Amino acid sequence: MIVPMRVIAPLAVWMALGTFAAGPALAQVAIEGRVLDDESGGPLVGARVLLLNRYQKVVDYSVTDDTGHFAFKPRHGSRLRVEARAVGYKPTVTPILWMVGDREFASLEIRLAPNVVLLAPVEIVAMSVPTTSPVLENVVHRRSSGFGIQITRQDIEQRRPQHLSDMLVELPGVYARRTAGSGAGGRSIYMARAVSGAGGAACPVQVFLDGMRATREGPGGDVLVDDLVSPLDVEVVEVFRGMASVPPEFLTDYARCGVIAIWTKRALEPPS
Numbered sequence: 001m002i003v004p005m006r007v008i009a010p011l012a013v014w015m016a017l018g019t020f021a022a023g024p025a026l027a028q029v030a031i032e033g034r035v036l037d038d039e040s041g042g043p044l045v046g047a048r049v050l051l052l053n054r055y056q057k058v059v060d061y062s063v064t065d066d067t068g069h070f071a072f073k074p075r076h077g078s079r080l081r082v083e084a085r086a087v088g089y090k091p092t093v094t095p096i097l098w099m100v101g102d103r104e105f106a107s108l109e110i111r112l113a114p115n116v117v118l119l120a121p122v123e124i125v126a127m128s129v130p131t132t133s134p135v136l137e138n139v140v141h142r143r144s145s146g147f148g149i150q151i152t153r154q155d156i157e158q159r160r161p162q163h164l165s166d167m168l169v170e171l172p173g174v175y176a177r178r179t180a181g182s183g184a185g186g187r188s189i190y191m192a193r194a195v196s197g198a199g200g201a202a203c204p205v206q207v208f209l210d211g212m213r214a215t216r217e218g219p220g221g222d223v224l225v226d227d228l229v230s231p232l233d234v235e236v237v238e239v240f241r242g243m244a245s246v247p248p249e250f251l252t253d254y255a256r257c258g259v260i261a262i263w264t265k266r267a268l269e270p271p272s
Contacts, residue, residue: 031097032071033108035064035084043068044112047086048232052093054079061232063157084110135211136268138247139236147245151237163226164234165189168260173241189225191241191258203257208250210267215254228262235265 035047049070051060059080062070074080083093089112097106143150151167161167165187169176176187189205207215207223214223238261240246250259 030072030074030104031080031082031106031108032069033082033106033110034068035070035086035110035112036068037089038111038113041111044086044089047084047089047112049110050083050085052081052083054096056081058230058232059162061160082108082110084112086112088115089113090115133268133270135263136270139238139263139268142238142247147247148238148240151234151239153235156231156234161231163187164229164231164237164262165226167231168225168237168239171239174239174258187224187226189260203254205258205260206250206252206254208259208261210262210264211249213252225260225262229264233264234262235268236263237261238263 031051035044035049036042037044043064043066045064045066045068047064047068047070049062049064050058051062051072051074053059060072060074062072064070072082080097081094082097083091085091092110092112094108094110098104139150142148149171151171156167159167165176168174168189169187173191175190177190178187189207191205204215204223206213207225207228209228214228216223238259240250240255240259240261242258243256246255246259250261
């Protein structure tokens, strides 16, 4: 039996909680729903839907389709919340969803209220043609010229990794080493040429975030990529595995170990 429940504003969410009637195939989707415009009732396409655990940490995320639909397959027995965001709308977070069995599910209807911002009158005295960010131009040029390997925003949206290292280790010649006591995302990235003997990497992969080097030089100077940035904030990642492909701006004494350049949206925006 499914019991619908209305959650009072400001959380405009319809929820139906229950168990699947039959068939193990249905139990694969534990949380699903739609994100709608609270005024028109129409679906919001491309809205970000985040799955949060009891500590408010993002454990999964989805992007709504043409009908505003999203779906998650979380582990059962978890206290979860769903947060929905869309440009021009106020974000909304659901109450805690109790998933207590393999056959439990929740069907949600999340309505986002438009976020209207009143602006003071603006007088336009001049207009300029928007320019392209030099950083973005360099990234696009390296992509077209075959320098390095790039992970784009589209790749991240399709893969939906929990950690950035999940995608890095899928590239040829890129590996990860677990760092003791550093949590789920505590993996150091290294490349095949950086390994020295059986003890591991003797020279750290050089990691740059928005053009600034985050890695210390010398053995033991590697950083945990997953601690630097979330996949949600990354626009493009460039991976250079050999000195011949490393651009001049990333050349260091340890560039032979490999270079990873991470760019966020802010770094790729044109100058104002």
